[in-house]
Amino acid sequence: MSPSFPSPLLERLLAEIRHAPVRAVAISGSYARGNADAYSDLDLVCYVPQSEPTSEWLGYRDGLLVSIDRQHVEARIQDLTHPESAVRAVMPLRRLHALYDPEGVVVRLQRAAQDFQWSQVALQGQAFAAEVVTHQAEVIHKLLGGLARGDAARTWSATTEVVNAMMVAMAVWRGVLADSGNTYAAQVWEAMGPTSAWSRLHRKAAGIEDLSSLRQRGETTLTLYTLTAQEVEAALSEEAVNVVTEVRHRIEAAGYTSSSAQD
Template identity: 35%
Template sequence: MSIGDVLAKLVPELQTEAGVVAIFLTGSVNRGEADEFSDLDVSVLVRTVEFVHNSVCYRDGFLVSVERSTPEHRAQAFTDPVTALWNLFSLQTGRALYDPEGIFAELQVCARAVDRAALRRAGEAQACAQIADQAEELHKVMGGLSRGDEAKIIYALAGLTFSLGTAALLSTGELLPTENRYLTLARDAWDDPEWREAYSCLVGLTGASPRRRGLAALRAYVRAVTLLRWAEGTEQALAYGAAQRAQSFLTNKT
């Protein structure tokens, strides 16, 4: 049984579901990068939100992930930087499997015509909000480092990994072709050696101890605040205050 055989059976089944208007293929199979452990990613466009849900199952030995969403939700990727980060690439490159009304084709044309520069400008503001929102996690890291509480450090690192990474990606207008590349794309988003070294260590790509990863998280936060362009306001004040606190901690503890 091949992937093509699975799709040949799956697509007609999905077509019979209530509310379905289009079906398209995304993920590693569509990109030609699948291996024996890859899932088969199928996206379904439905008329209204009442039909929106996701499902995962095995079909003839293949793990099949079916995501259902409305065209309106998908179209948010044209203007919202966070939605674009996770969805725009799949809209631009997806392969139509069923599209009788041309709804997916229209979405794809719009996706390929998106003004990436405008998305990036909007993304910079959202990146700043992401960073400011992590002040509490930054304090958890410092508290864990002070008490030698590795569990507290690791817990806080989870939030910082994705908030700092998403901020870097949003501020540079990067798109995710696959979530599997999230960490490396976030690491390389800014052409800045200090950021890359600190973020790599923070997320565990270097095999460092929890303490070293915690210290790296502080450095990554400070560097992110430095690299972003801030508008004056409460978010800037919070982020700058947290960065100063982190830098003081680094100076006194290392």
Template identity: 35%
Template sequence: MRDLRAEEGVLAVFLAGSHARGEANEHSDVDVEVLVSSEAQVRNATLYRDGLLFSVGRSTVAHRERAFTDPQTALWNLTALRTGVPLHDPDGVFADLQGRARAFGWASFEEAARARAAHLLAGAVEDVHKVMGGLSRGDDAKVAYACLSLTFELGDAALLETGTLIPTENRYLTLARDAWPDPAWRSAYGTLVGLTGEVVRARGRAALTAFGRAVALTRRVEDHDRTLAHEAARRVQGFLGGA
């Protein structure tokens, strides 16, 4: 915190994510958001400190204010602004944003959000055809790749149409699945994204194993990125060994 406050152009610092909402566990990263005065200072950083993983994001006030004018930005940002915990706010910049976020009503976005949802569905048509083509030819890789895009094209459309805000990316898939109270939608989307019990856990363990192997196989001189990745791989190895 002391380091961030000393940076030139820092207007405010606030805690976001699971720690701000009181939902953190031992694997949660600490999300620290920094409001800066210019685009030149916008950058993100990830680091381990005192045994915790810190994710530090820097953004301008203008970028955060897009949550009040753009429905897709609002999905991802309104809850973070509403629930953020101020750590450094000498001029009340964050307090002003938070007050506006808490007072903001989705009703003013409904028309624009529905138009954006329709645009996303139109954009998904190409991926729909890729799925049909892959299924007809037995090309599983083509189907899987198209499904990655459809996960977010359809998910964002559902969230926009229903005005469902995203408090954390960890809940994106379940929020999108449950956005419409339609059993056929919920079943189809849940299957599309792999929310099927053992399949999810198997995919999760495979993802961890793949990460560890990728770190081991990537050739890179020692730098911050390599150090960070190797520390994460060490933790992955311990997790898989103890699970």
């Protein structure tokens, strides 16, 4: 059972922040989702006019970690027009809990999020995923170099970047709308198939499954990249195909094969 809203604290915070230029105040995050626990922070969003600066305040109040984020409504609406931001924006906007909304700002945002359809940005999403995979070619080169030199820092850095990038690519490719940052990886695994080769490789490369060594994680990441490239192949431009094909040749030339990483 998640903790209820900390009402006395909310009342005091609201009294402090609901004045001009603030147009609306809402609860976001775990308290808005209804799954807050003893370690959750209280996320408050203050919507201000575009003429005002955005900012984020973080601190403890009454023993609770509180985040107060000043945002522009227009920026959040714009998030819904780009697949890479929409996947993370839609669900939080739908779940906003308005505390102060005299102009109907929160209602407008929630309506826009409720009306959102992935089909509106699906083609952009495919192009974005293909671009992510293509641009990670540089990081794959860094990973190959780290493995060749036995450079732990370089291997870790490149592995971490590629693992995260491949998750983002598949999330946007499949239109996975994030419930929260805590569940996003699991949502992508579910979309790809929890026991699919891609999901198993991603968990192993991330160090979640099999408790692999850093070197094994790096090698698995190379295979994860190859498999992700196959997923987005239809959306690759001719130039991107050349880049990805050459990267795959470099991986094979270095002695790394898909079968060895999946064993």
